[in-house]
Amino acid sequence: MPEDEKTSSHNTPLYTLHGMWCTSCALAVEGALTRLPGVIDASVHYPTATVWVKGERNAVDLTELAPVVKRLGYRLTELEAVDDAHERLEQESRYLTLRLLVGAAFGMWTMLASLLIYVGALPSASIEQVVAWISGAFALPVVVYSGLPFYRAGWRTLLAKRPGMDVLVSLGAIGAVSVSIGLLWRGSVEVYFDTAVMLIVLLLIGRLVETLCRHRGLKALDALALPDAAISAWQKGDWVLLPVNDVVAGMRVKLAPGELVTLDGILDAPGWIDTASLTGESLPRYFNAGQRVYAGCRYLGATPLVMQVTAGAGKRRLDRLRHEMRRYQAQKGELQKLADRFAAWLSPLALALSLVTLIGALLVGLGWEDALVRSLSVLVVACPCAVGLAVPLASLAGNGQAMQQGIALRDPAALEILARIHSVALDKTGTLTTGSHGVLHWQVRDGIDKHTLQHKLTSAVAGSEHPLAQALARWSGGDNNQRSKPYKVDEFPGEGRRVWLTNRQYLMVGSVRWLARQQVDVPSQAADGTLASASQVMLADESGWLATFYLTDQPVDDAEQSVKRLLASGYLVAMISGDRQGAVSWLGKRIGLPSEACYAQRSPEAKARLLCGLPSPTLFVGDGVNDTLSMAAADVSIAPLSASEAAREGASAQLMSPGVGGVVKLLNIAKRTRRVMEQNLFFSALYNTLALGVVVVMAIPPLIAVLAMAISSLSVTLNAARLAWSEPEQ
Structure with missing residues (x-):
């Protein structure tokens, strides 16, 4: 059990954070919240935009936290509904798509102009100069409009004193443009507008793919959603149709044949219920009067059935399950915390290395142009996108796999x-x-066949509510033989019963000791040692002992x-x-x-x-x-x-x-998910570490650094997507 559930003296509310752009934003808000007095712990889950806070009641109240978050440029609200979360992700997808389209439309002309210069396809230096300026002109909308979210997020993380990836991206893009303008001003055509364009466009592609993966992960909760249909409720002496949200606990509702149960309740009468949506059972189950039915099932009876509501909308079993799943999603595991720590120190380290590279290049005699290019490559290659995405995307994919297998991961x-x-x-x-007994073994008097025995047993246990009697009724085929229906029953609670049949014959069914007191000659028990632990029930008639049944709770x-x-x-x-x-x-x-x-x-x-x-x-x-x-x-x-x-x-x-069986499935899913987490974390960390070392000691064109960084981020996203889209192991 999580620690927060054991500690009742602290509140652990869950909120929604709006305006996040990447994991660096999550770390910035997380850092700001944990520094507040009275806050013990805080966790911001970027994929689901949820914030989990633990601390003193007043310290973690929304009115206290929202102004702090607002000063950073974000917005903190009450936990949004799942439908609202879908809408938010759709808006983010449209937002990203528009900026990506602008980046691609203008960026391709920048790339084409740069390519013509690189391959020497232009006839003269003056034309190359013009084409270089054209390359910069087409890069301007990409850098200004498409790159705006990166600059905004970078500034916010700087305000929170948690500079992250967006700071590096912003400095890389602005640096590439600044260096290029400086070179153009000096008459050089070796510009890097294409580097800025590639950096922004490829990162936008990664963000779009990532958003789609987040959308898919969020859909795991949709399996627990129910329609807001009207329901027939008893009100003021009549049955009226009410919105499901207006029906409260204690009210009585009527289920029509084939209707979906949208509220938790207790049945007034028995009926057949299809629980497939909740349990995956292929056959419906027979529920007795007084049994609890949960929302999400379907009533299959032929006549209307009345149910007393025990939990209204928002308090149903499925509602609680959805809320708990979202609550725990906001808390991070050990691998996610490790990834966050790595990403947190990587960005400041990259900034320091970039500055050291610039100074070192100047000290060894390189010109300002070469020194700035090397420094720029360090900024670009160090972007910790992959590290930030390594664990949360894999976790979301694993959650989706579990839900597909009928496992709700709280x-x-x-x-x-x-x-x-x-x-x-x-x-x-x-x-x-199963929690209900079944017949493990039975012995019968000589000359009695199984059909006759089942016929008599059906009469003996008909109408009994004792669990063992009901188990015997199931074994005998139920009480559908009207000729066997008794006309009188003498009950001896906890011991047995005597049933009088219409032909004045009687049957007795009960414990061994009770039948012995009724002067029935009880035979010796079965010699099989495996039956010693089973519950024994004996059946007798006018002629004496008829049969012994051994019952046990079946696996x-x-x-x-x-x-x-x-x-x-x-x-x-x-x-x-x-x-x-x-x-x-x-x-x-x-x-x-x-x-x-x-x-x-x-x-x-x-x-x-x-x-x-x-x-x-x-x-x-x-x-x-x-x-x-x-x-x-x-x-x-x-x-x-x-x-x-x-x-x-x-x-x-x-x-x-x-x-x-779900235990085995969940363990297999967990192994696959952790394997993907470790793969993502290892390769992203290895990439950033090695790439930083390479760009410090040798010159790498910024464009190559952009491509390497983008490939690393996309590989992490696609590896997590591979887990989400693969067939679960059985």
Whole structure:
């Protein structure tokens, strides 16, 4: 569990930051906020434009923070809706496209003019002079209009005392133009207008591609969005259509056949619900009256169904999940912090190296022209675009992959930890098992076939609400045989029941001890040791004992396959449960876990202590209130689909489909995401380090430096895009 959730004395609000241009802007605002009194920590997530702040209540209030951010040239507001975020990114895309079109339209003539001069295609020096001036004229709109965002962002980061990439870009572009004008004034045609144009145009292309990737990453939240359709609600004695936002908790709403459930609620009557949008289940589920239904499901009954609302719009389970995902997106993992630190010192270092290069070149006897060109190349090649984009774009891509696989990642920073997991601990009931019993084995009196047995069992358990009786009803085929319907039932709560049939015969079903007290000759138990932990239910009729059923909580469909894949991948896998030893041992054997990896009868405190003793980093998967302590003790935690509210709140990720197969998928996604993060970070850092060293000791044309810098940034963006667009591993 993140530290901020453990500390109730501090507020951790989430805001939206407008006006950012790149990661340097994010670092500038972040630095300004962390220096404020009362602010303990702040994190600005550039890809989603979100700001997470932790500190004293008054210190992190919007009214306190907004003026500070405004002085830097940005705007801080309440957290924007996802739809507004899409609109903002679309506006940014149009903004970038327009400036890119201007840059390309005028820049191509600058490049053509420069090319004619470089290859010596012009007939005379005077014509070359004219063409050089034309090259500068066409570069002017690119440098002034298309490059304006870079200058604005550079000035803002300087105000925040956190100079970043945009300072280098601005100095590089303005420097190239200034050097070129100076050379033209002296009569030289070796101008560098093309360098300024290429620097701005290529960076604009990178920003546009990056914005499209951010747009794609944000769409991961769209899977949790619901339409704002009108809903039929009971108001003032009549059913009226109300906007979904006007329906509050406690009101009763009516679901029409086939209607999408847009609010959380409790059913007044049973019905079939399609939960595919939330769980991925291919078959609908039958919900009983009193069961909770979450927004996002679809009602499939033939008649209207009434539901009492428990959570209105904005407070639904999906709403909370979306908000938590955005909250944790604003917090940074270790790799992102490392990238930020590298980018933070790289820009000042590049400025210092540029100045040293200029002075050094003059001291060794180079002319002002050559010295300025070398200094300019240092500025251009040092732009840390790739470093700033290395981690956040890969993280967004990994989040999108997880959502596609039915995994809601509440803490995207957990991807970095999940990629390094050594131990996986799993709860038993409700996590590795379905939470409902099934028939494991049965014995029957000689001369009774299975069909007859199922017929009698259907009559014996018809109408019972006991979980074991319902499990027996499912095994027998339900109570759809009207001839077996009893006319009288004597209930003995916690022990059994006697059912009188229409033909005056009776059946008894219940525990072994209860039937023994009813003078039924109870046979010896099954010799199979694996049944010792199972729950026993016996069936009897007028002739005495009829059958014994052994029931147990069945494993989820993918439990065995998932555990075997985890073991094959080299993880230390353990099952930690508060259930009886026999039940835990049986399940461990069933799913392929060795007995020494199955821990039974553990209290919540003991489970947490045991988890802390496993090789770290650790992952815990649990669903109950008793698992929340273990979730806090683990480095990262996952809640299955059927988890309790407390478990969901404490988990870093939540599975939106039945079973535990999502655990394996998420670990695979995390490994791929971290691999891309490390690749991006390594190559971008290596590029900047080596490139700076090269341009300091030898002359490299500024245009070549621009191309090298652009290729580095585009490679990082495309590598992250490769992760987002690739097919997830199964």
